[in-house]
Amino acid sequence: MHTCNLGKYQFSIFGYRLIFLFFFNSRASELLFDGVKEHQVTLPGQSDPWDMKQLLVWIQRNLLKERPELFVQGESVRPGILVLINDADWELMGELDYQLQDQDCIVFISTLHGG
Amino acid sequence: MPVQCSSCREKRAVLKRPKTGHSLCKECFFWAFEEEVHQTIKAAELFKPGESVGIAASGGKDSTVLAHVMKLLNERYNYGLDLMLISVDEGITGYRDDSLETVKRNQQQYELPLKIVSYEELYGWTMDAIVKQVGLKNNCTFCGVFRRQALDRGAIMLKVDKICTGHNADDVAETVLMNVLRGDIARLRRCTAISTTSEGDGVVPRCKPLKYAYEKEIVLYAYFKKLDYFSTECIYSPNAYRGHARTFLKDLESIRSSSIIDIIHSGENLSVRDGVKMPVQGTCSRCGYISSQALCKSCVLLEGLNRGLPKLGIGKHHRLHDKLLSQQPLTEKEERKLKSVDF
Numbered sequence: 001m002h003t004c005n006l007g008k009y010q011f012s013i014f015g016y017r018l019i020f021l022f023f024f025n026s027r028a029s030e031l032l033f034d035g036v037k038e039h040q041v042t043l044p045g046q047s048d049p050w051d052m053k054q055l056l057v058w059i060q061r062n063l064l065k066e067r068p069e070l071f072v073q074g075e076s077v078r079p080g081i082l083v084l085i086n087d088a089d090w091e092l093m094g095e096l097d098y099q100l101q102d103q104d105c106i107v108f109i110s111t112l113h114g115g
Numbered sequence: 116m117p118v119q120c121s122s123c124r125e126k127r128a129v130l131k132r133p134k135t136g137h138s139l140c141k142e143c144f145f146w147a148f149e150e151e152v153h154q155t156i157k158a159a160e161l162f163k164p165g166e167s168v169g170i171a172a173s174g175g176k177d178s179t180v181l182a183h184v185m186k187l188l189n190e191r192y193n194y195g196l197d198l199m200l201i202s203v204d205e206g207i208t209g210y211r212d213d214s215l216e217t218v219k220r221n222q223q224q225y226e227l228p229l230k231i232v233s234y235e236e237l238y239g240w241t242m243d244a245i246v247k248q249v250g251l252k253n254n255c256t257f258c259g260v261f262r263r264q265a266l267d268r269g270a271i272m273l274k275v276d277k278i279c280t281g282h283n284a285d286d287v288a289e290t291v292l293m294n295v296l297r298g299d300i301a302r303l304r305r306c307t308a309i310s311t312t313s314e315g316d317g318v319v320p321r322c323k324p325l326k327y328a329y330e331k332e333i334v335l336y337a338y339f340k341k342l343d344y345f346s347t348e349c350i351y352s353p354n355a356y357r358g359h360a361r362t363f364l365k366d367l368e369s370i371r372s373s374s375i376i377d378i379i380h381s382g383e384n385l386s387v388r389d390g391v392k393m394p395v396q397g398t399c400s401r402c403g404y405i406s407s408q409a410l411c412k413s414c415v416l417l418e419g420l421n422r423g424l425p426k427l428g429i430g431k432h433h434r435l436h437d438k439l440l441s442q443q444p445l446t447e448k449e450e451r452k453l454k455s456v457d458f
Contacts, residue, residue: 025348080365082334089130089335092118092138109338111285111330112361 015045016102020059023109024070031066039063043100052085053096055106071108080112122147129339133329133372141339148336152324153188159309161322162277164195169275169319171266172200172229174217176337177281179344181325185279186225200225201269201278203262204233206241210350217345224343232269234261238413240420246351249425254351256429257420260412264404270319282323285330285364288375291382292360301393307382317404329375400440409436424453 020039022029029035043050043058050058053075060068071078076096083090084107085098118128118138126140132147139147155161162168170185172178182200189196202218205211215231222229235241238261246254270278287307294303305311310322325333337344367374387393398404399411406412412428418439419427427435438445445453 023346025346027348078365079369080362082331084338087129087339088117088127091131092128107338109334111334112365 016043016050016100016104017041018043018055018100018103019105020063021105021107023107025110025112028067028070028110028112032064032068032071034065050100051096052083052090052094052098052100055100056096077108078112080110082109082111083107084109130332130335133331133368134376136372144332145336145340148328148332149184149187149191152184152328153192155309155327156188156194156324159322161279161310161324162194162196165197166195166276167197167199167274169199169201169230169266169270169273169278170227171278171280172202172218172221173281174202174214174221174345175281176333176342176344176346177283177286177325179217179221179281179342180333180337181279181281182221182225182227183340183342185324186227199228199230199273199275201266201273201275202229202231203265203269204231204235205258205262206234206243207350208243210347211242213347214345217343220343228273230269230273232265232272234265237261237265237268238417240417242351245420248420248423251351253426253429257416258351260416260428264411264413267317267319267404271317275319278319278321279324280321281325283325283328283330283333284375284379285361285368287323287326287382288378289357289360289364291378292364293357296360300387300391303382303385304387307379316398317402327376327379408433409440415439419453424450426453 018041020041022033022037022039024032026035029037033039041062043055056072056075056077060072064071069078071081073079077083083095085093086105087107090098120126120128120140120143121138122143123140126142128138129141130144131138132144137147168185170178170182172182182198185196185198188194189198200218200222202215204215218229218231221227233241242254242258245257249257266278290306291303294300294306309326311318311320336342364375364378394407396405396407399406399414400409401414402411404411404413408415410418415436416428419425419429424445435445435449
């Protein structure tokens with residue numbers, strides 16, 4: 001299983017460079033992200049810092065292909081999806097209010113599949 | 116802003132525990148998780164020294180964490196157990212064959228013996244073949260009934276005293292809810308039990324050492340320990356009813372994380388009043404396995420498959436058991452009812 005690899009990307013003055021890792025079962029992963037687990041993205045610069053709430057909207061608009069309800073519910077992630085920010089539970093980081101930093105690594109793990 | 120570990124007060128916390136609300140660092144979390152499983156095992160006296168224990172291994176997160184923790188605790192606390200892995204091969208191409216590869220790697224990583232029992236060798240039918248005959252509607256019934264018996268058969272071949280399964284707190288809470296929703300009082304009464312006693316020949320006692328472990332913690336334990344597990348959903352449609360119960364439970368958990376343990380608590384403390392009719396446990400007159408009917412579910416399902424009457428084991432057809440046992444032919448009307456499979 002992958003973990004975050006920080007410091008892999010150069011700082012960019014144009015916005016934030018982020019890494020997303022999605023651990024979903026293969027069917028959900030196929031529907032949501034065309035089966036691509038790792039995404040390296042650059043968020044456009046904006047006057048205020050990006051927070052997680054805005055990031056989820058951005059993901060929904062730019063990454064999700066089909067069935068967004070498998071990923072988001074209301075303005076947060078669907079219950080049962082764990083979120084780690086730089087390998088720490090986002091519940092410790094302010095969840096939706098967390099302000100993103102350049103080179104953050106965000107991991108989404110779905111627990112909604114069998115064991 | 117990084118949060119400090121509330122236990123060692125040195126390192127950076129990596130998770131908030133759903134059960135206690137504590138923020139723990141990786142090392143303190145590993146320790147707390149393992150100790151709680153140990154306490155569960157000790158409090159319920161799940162094992163005795165010298166016993167051989169089969170770990171039901173699917174290659175998924177729960178059974179991988181279970182195998183890892185059982186091996187670790189057996190050494191840390193000298194349980195004196197002889198551990199092995201038992202896997203069931205349902206014969207589902209593209210799903211079980213891949214997950215069994217994970218189990219085979221786990222066998223190497225944990226240096227435990229592994230026994231794989233297959234539906235094909237036990238019943239003469241793979242799930243692929245069953246789905247071809249019955250379609251995608253009731254296939255989970257076949258799989259569930261066959262798996263239960265398959266694990267027992269595997270355990271008997273390995274001569275283990277007990278089987279432990281990776282059922283976690285979320286699974287148990289989900290089962291309580293489902294039994295309430297279905298009015299299944301017999302199952303509601305026994306589904307929270309941490310272990311079963313031997314119910315007869317051919318049935319090996321089972322236990323759930325992860326009964327009080329939250330799924331969130333199991334997933335994060337596997338993630339932070341970088342355990343090798345397989346996460347694909349069965350290709351033959353998820354169990355829809357369970358899926359709804361699961362979503363409901365996760366919604367509750369996101370509002371109040373103690374919901375899961377609270378539902379288990381409710382289940383554990385329910386008592387069924389006298390006079391409620393309960394099925395009487397007997398044995399199957401064909402294969403000897405436990406059954407509350409003349410024929411066990413597994414034998415009825417199998418008979419249905421072999422006769423080309425797939426609906427025989429779906430729904431209630433107890434009246435036909437005597438006919439089946441005495442190998443009398445069914446009437447045309449009976450056959451017609453059991454043949455049609457609606458898609």
